[in-house]
Amino acid sequence: MIKAIRALAVALVTALFLAGCAQHGGPTQEQAGAVVGGALGGLLGAQVGGGSGRTAAIIAGTLAGAAIGGNIGRTMDEVDRQRTAQALETQPDHRTSRWQNPNTGHEYAVTPVSTRETGGRPCRTFETEAIIDGQRETVTGQACRTADGRWEIQ
Structure with missing residues (x-):
């Protein structure tokens, strides 16, 4: 659990x-x-x-x-939020963006899995992997770009 x-x-x-x-x-x-x-x-x-x-x-x-x-x-801090949004904005499907937070040492990876258009805006299914204190967790999510350019989880 x-x-x-x-x-x-x-x-x-x-x-x-x-x-x-x-x-x-x-x-x-x-x-x-x-x-x-x-x-x-x-x-x-x-x-x-x-x-x-x-x-x-x-x-x-x-x-x-x-x-x-x-x-x-x-x-997670501002560095991680920016890197996640950047990966959704710039990475092609199936290309992983990896980083280690310079302040915490925690590691993150975001991989866009698929891209589609919904309601006239780009949406992406993505996988996030976090390694925090040696514990690896992987989750899948979906986000769409808002009119002001932010990525919003669906």
């Missing part, structure tokens, strides 16, 4: 960065990650638990998700 929570948290924290949600005056990256991770953990706990153990599974999932999401949110 923890591995699934971590993977979902990576995807949603990436979504928050691409959408520009961690702006001045808003929630910190760690706070946003903790909220997203906690919500996902609670949902996963509800799916896993049954009977009288369901409440315990929801609580455990929420706590684990908040911890993992907060950690991932804390590890």
Whole structure:
């Protein structure tokens, strides 16, 4: 369950960065990650638990998700957000953009998998791989470019 929570948290924290949600005056990256991770953990706990153990599974999932999401949110910064958006903007399908964050030492890789047009705007399916403290997580997402040029997770 923890591995699934971590993977979902990576995807949603990436979504928050691409959408520009961690702006001045808003929630910190760690706070946003903790909220997203906690919500996902609670949902996963509800799916896993049954009977009288369901409440315990929801609580455990929420706590684990908040911890993992907060950690991932804390590890991604503006460098990672910019590099992810740049990969979506410039890399052809199946070509990976890899980097190591100079501030954290964490490694990331974004690979656009396919490109299509939806509603008159470019959309891309992509795979994100993060290696944080030796833990490798890979998630797949979809993003479309907005009218102002940002990439927004769908």
